[in-house]
Amino acid sequence: MDRFARTKQNPYFATDASVGMAEARSEIAPALVAQNVRKRYGDTVALDGVSLSIPEGEVFGLVGPNGAGKTTLVRSLTGTTRCDGEIRVLGAAPSKVEADRVGLLPQSFHPADRLSARELIEYYAGLYDDPRSVDGVLDDVGLAADADTWYENLSGGQQRRACVGTALVNDPEVLFLDEPTTGIDPAGRRSLWSLVEDLAAGGTTVILTSHSMDEVERLADRVGLLRDGELVAVGSPETLIETHAGDSHLRIEGRAVDAEAVAAALDATVEERDGDVVVRNVALADVGRVVAEVEAAGVDVESFTWSEPNLEDVYLRLTGDALDETVAELGGER
Numbered sequence: 001m002d003r004f005a006r007t008k009q010n011p012y013f014a015t016d017a018s019v020g021m022a023e024a025r026s027e028i029a030p031a032l033v034a035q036n037v038r039k040r041y042g043d044t045v046a047l048d049g050v051s052l053s054i055p056e057g058e059v060f061g062l063v064g065p066n067g068a069g070k071t072t073l074v075r076s077l078t079g080t081t082r083c084d085g086e087i088r089v090l091g092a093a094p095s096k097v098e099a100d101r102v103g104l105l106p107q108s109f110h111p112a113d114r115l116s117a118r119e120l121i122e123y124y125a126g127l128y129d130d131p132r133s134v135d136g137v138l139d140d141v142g143l144a145a146d147a148d149t150w151y152e153n154l155s156g157g158q159q160r161r162a163c164v165g166t167a168l169v170n171d172p173e174v175l176f177l178d179e180p181t182t183g184i185d186p187a188g189r190r191s192l193w194s195l196v197e198d199l200a201a202g203g204t205t206v207i208l209t210s211h212s213m214d215e216v217e218r219l220a221d222r223v224g225l226l227r228d229g230e231l232v233a234v235g236s237p238e239t240l241i242e243t244h245a246g247d248s249h250l251r252i253e254g255r256a257v258d259a260e261a262v263a264a265a266l267d268a269t270v271e272e273r274d275g276d277v278v279v280r281n282v283a284l285a286d287v288g289r290v291v292a293e294v295e296a297a298g299v300d301v302e303s304f305t306w307s308e309p310n311l312e313d314v315y316l317r318l319t320g321d322a323l324d325e326t327v328a329e330l331g332g333e334r
């Protein structure tokens with residue numbers, strides 16, 4: 001079925017252009033609902049009561065540290081592992097949804113080496129009654145020119161693109177992508193991002209797991225952050241950044257930047273991060289003055305980088321990975 005036709009036929013789809021997308025989505029029936037999902041592997045609690053609702057047409061980014069439970073959640077939502085709790089995908093239990101309505105790119109996927117990219121996509125297309133054209137899928141994932149190359153002779157990034165293609169052959173309404181761009185070069189990542197944007201524009205609901213915060217910030221309408229099996233934050237990237245990321249900051253890089261000397265020069269609190277010194281809450285208009293003060297104090301600096309807060313800051317704060325920053329405090333808070 002054509003995605004655009006499907007979207008237009010959707011009785012919940014808001015056509016009033018004056019309605020904002022977020023408001024429009026809140027009117028749309030959820031594509032996926034999970035309530036109190038729990039999963040244990042022996043003594044390991046992989047999911048500890050996860051609840052979420054994803055409206056149709058949303059790109060939902062799922063992030064969290066290694067072992068947080070992302071893949072277990074995707075497996076639970078797709079019915080590929082048993083779990084406790086309630087899950088509804090397109091109104092039905094995961095194991096009862098028609099297979100051609102859902103697509104899944106698993107994190108680990110190892111197709112046969114001696115199949116060409118085309119044969120691989122053809123194989124998956126053969127599993128469905130009404131698949132997309134194989135050439136169209138190859139084109140979408142940027143493999144048209146390498147369609148006849150054996151899987152084992154494709155580069156790592158091309159292999160991953162071929163795997164993405166297998167999840168698209170049935171033109172799914174709900175698409176799970178578990179780390180789709182791992183190993184793909186920057187140009188390939190961007191073309192896959194455009195593909196996800198096109199799918200979402202056509203009404204596909206996408207659940208995207210990724211360790212790449214720039215990818216999630218760019219693609220996701222909302223982000224869920226998993227930590228130790230719990231969803232600790234859910235919201236749009238903008239809201240999460242505003243709520244959790246803190247202020248803009250200036251990073252001072254160099255082989256031996258003296259944090260205490262910077263703190264003394266600025267009469268401010270500074271932090272040490274990965275060998276650099278970070279001054280928080282520096283507005284763009286103040287950058288020139290701060291740089292001049294640090295240079296006037298004779299601090300040995302190689303470069304200054306000013307950044308607005310982003311999703312990575314949210315991630316580092318909420319996962320606790322930022323807690324081992326050392327704080328050099330001289331002269332009180334800024």
Ligand SMILES: Nc1ncnc2c1ncn2[C@@H]1O[C@H](COP(=O)(O)OP(=O)(O)OP(=O)(O)O)[C@@H](O)[C@H]1O
Binds near residue numbers: 045046067069
């Ligand atoms: N088949 C399994 N048997 C036993 N324990 C498992 C199994 N699968 C996952 N786990 C455990 O469950 C927890 C969650 O794992 P999961 O793979 O869901 O995390 P993740 O967030 O996807 O991690 P990553 O970012 O590394 O892919 C981890 O502690 C992991 O060791």
